Amino acid sequence: MNDIWAALGAAFSMIIGLDSDLAEIVGLSMQVSLMAVGIATLIGLPTGAALALYRFKGRKPLIIVVNALMGLPPVVVGLLVYLMLSRSGPFGVFGLLFTPSAMIIAQVILVTPIVAALSRQLIENMWEEYEEQLMSLGVTKHGAALTLLWDGRFSLLTTVLAGFGRASAEVGAVMIVGGNIDHVTRVMTTSIALEVSKGDLPLALGLGIILVALSITVNGAAYIIRDVARQRQGA
Amino acid sequence: MNNMASILPLTLKDVSFQVTDKRLIKDINITLEANKSTIILGPNGAGKSLFLRLCHGLLQPTEGKVQWNTTNDHDPKFFQSMVFQRPVMLRRSAGANIEYALKLHDIPKEQREPIARDALKRMGLGRFYGHPARVLSFGEQQRLAIARAWALNPQVLFLDEPSASLDPAATHSIESAIEAIRDSGTKIIMTTHDLGQAKRLADEVLFLHRGRLLEYAPAKEFFDHPKNDLAQAFLKGELLWWKKKELSPGHMGST
Numbered sequence: 384m385n386d387i388w389a390a391l392g393a394a395f396s397m398i399i400g401l402d403s404d405l406a407e408i409v410g411l412s413m414q415v416s417l418m419a420v421g422i423a424t425l426i427g428l429p430t431g432a433a434l435a436l437y438r439f440k441g442r443k444p445l446i447i448v449v450n451a452l453m454g455l456p457p458v459v460v461g462l463l464v465y466l467m468l469s470r471s472g473p474f475g476v477f478g479l480l481f482t483p484s485a486m487i488i489a490q491v492i493l494v495t496p497i498v499a500a501l502s503r504q505l506i507e508n509m510w511e512e513y514e515e516q517l518m519s520l521g522v523t524k525h526g527a528a529l530t531l532l533w534d535g536r537f538s539l540l541t542t543v544l545a546g547f548g549r550a551s552a553e554v555g556a557v558m559i560v561g562g563n564i565d566h567v568t569r570v571m572t573t574s575i576a577l578e579v580s581k582g583d584l585p586l587a588l589g590l591g592i593i594l595v596a597l598s599i600t601v602n603g604a605a606y607i608i609r610d611v612a613r614q615r616q617g618a
Numbered sequence: 619m620n621n622m623a624s625i626l627p628l629t630l631k632d633v634s635f636q637v638t639d640k641r642l643i644k645d646i647n648i649t650l651e652a653n654k655s656t657i658i659l660g661p662n663g664a665g666k667s668l669f670l671r672l673c674h675g676l677l678q679p680t681e682g683k684v685q686w687n688t689t690n691d692h693d694p695k696f697f698q699s700m701v702f703q704r705p706v707m708l709r710r711s712a713g714a715n716i717e718y719a720l721k722l723h724d725i726p727k728e729q730r731e732p733i734a735r736d737a738l739k740r741m742g743l744g745r746f747y748g749h750p751a752r753v754l755s756f757g758e759q760q761r762l763a764i765a766r767a768w769a770l771n772p773q774v775l776f777l778d779e780p781s782a783s784l785d786p787a788a789t790h791s792i793e794s795a796i797e798a799i800r801d802s803g804t805k806i807i808m809t810t811h812d813l814g815q816a817k818r819l820a821d822e823v824l825f826l827h828r829g830r831l832l833e834y835a836p837a838k839e840f841f842d843h844p845k846n847d848l849a850q851a852f853l854k855g856e857l858l859w860w861k862k863k864e865l866s867p868g869h870m871g872s873t
Contacts, residue, residue, distance in 0.1 A: 512706060513706055513708075515671075515676055515700075515702060515706070516702060516706035518676055519674060519676060519698075519699065519700040519702075520699070520718075520719045520722045520723075520770075521693075521695050521696055521722050521723065522722055526722070530708070530718075534708050534709045534710070535709075615750055616709045616710065616750045616752060616753075
């Protein structure tokens with residue numbers, strides 16, 4: 384029990400003292416996850432809207448596949464991206480393995496299905512309400528997709544957040560493709576795993592506290608944005 | 619857009635609409651002319667709403683044809699608008715809801731705001747221009763839906779029970795708006811359950827029952843001397859399935 388209190392104390396003094404190693408790790412984590420979520424949103428939202436609005440052959444199986452991909456195990460994604468990016472793999476020439484770019488690629492693969500699947504459901508529900516009115520006004524499917532993405536933007540924020548939660552919390556994929564190299568690819572989750580196995584509990588705990596705090600901050604901010612939007616727009 | 623060539627008359631030729639094996643609209647043949655308000659009457663499930671949607675092009679008939687008086691270079695859908703039983707508002711301001719519709723109708727950007735403000739003012743909603751549409755009351759949203767339809771200056775306006783769940787004051791303001799829209803030269807095609815409203819607004823009446831067109835007559839003729847026996851029963855406020863039983867001999871009650 385004493386160990387835990389000692390670790391907690393040390394963790395807080397590291398956070399308050401803005402330990403430079405800690406700051407670097409937190410910074411890289413944010414950079415990788417935010418970039419991955421940004422790219423996943425750019426791919427996932429239009430994909431979700433298209434799956435919600437367009438009727439084509441194989442739509443239902445595709446929706447099932449996208450839904451299933453939400454549960455992709457990070458280590459499997461890590462392994463696949465590793466095989467693609469390793470020297471002998473098809474994209475080996477780019478020399479991306481064990482760089483932050485490789486970690487971003489792996490996280491994009493993990494997050495995109497989440498954004499696409501959740502936004503598909505949300506947009507489909509909105510379309511049920513809007514369809515007749517928008518068709519009556521003479522909208523095209525493409526125009527309807529843009530309208531729904533814009534009108535649902537505050538609700539869609541939740542799907543992006545779910546993606547961010549996944550990206551910032553996973554360790555399996557970034558560990559395999561990033562390699563947890565100090566000052567290069569070490570992020571919060573990989574260093575927590577490493578420090579725990581080394582026995583450096585204060586640093587691990589400090590990182591854990593920051594990770595949870597960041598998650599609460601981001602979700603809190605999004606909740607407030609939605610709440611304000613609901614009052615203002617009746618969204 | 620009223621000054622363009624008229625897309626009327628609207629002709630339905632042998633129109634039927636079927637979902638799986640149920641025929642919901644059966645063999646309707648009719649021609650609707652401009653400058654007359656057409657009110658569609660009939661009990662629940664008669665196919666009134668389906669009829670409007672088939673005319674407006676939201677649904678395609680499974681058999682037959684819905685024809686507007688058009689040449690290829692102008693699409694009839696841009697000369698019609700529709701107000702639904704439940705108003706559907708985008709998650710933006712009242713003004714932006716109208717401007718969105720104007721944009722879809724290729725109205726230049728600088729003209730949209732004045733048109734939207736004008737339409738809101740005509741419906742007594744002038745102060746709500748920047749107000750979020752979905753926060754407005756149900757009655758206000760329905761008036762906004764009419765303002766949006768009116769702003770498009772359609773040649774034909776479809777209304778599907780526009781005052782179904784409104785109080786008398788709100789119903790009155792909607793009826794005045796419909797009259798004003800009609801007076802500006804727009805053809806009104808509307809369903810209602812309210813016989814008083816039908817009498818106030820109709821120039822001609824279509825009576826539907828179980829997907830069939832049973833009577834099509836000038837309003838006065840229809841209300842004074844309906845020809846069809848089911849229409850007579852409907853106007854007396856009788857429930858039509860009871861009427862049916864009474865009509866067949868041997869099924870009278872024993873009392």
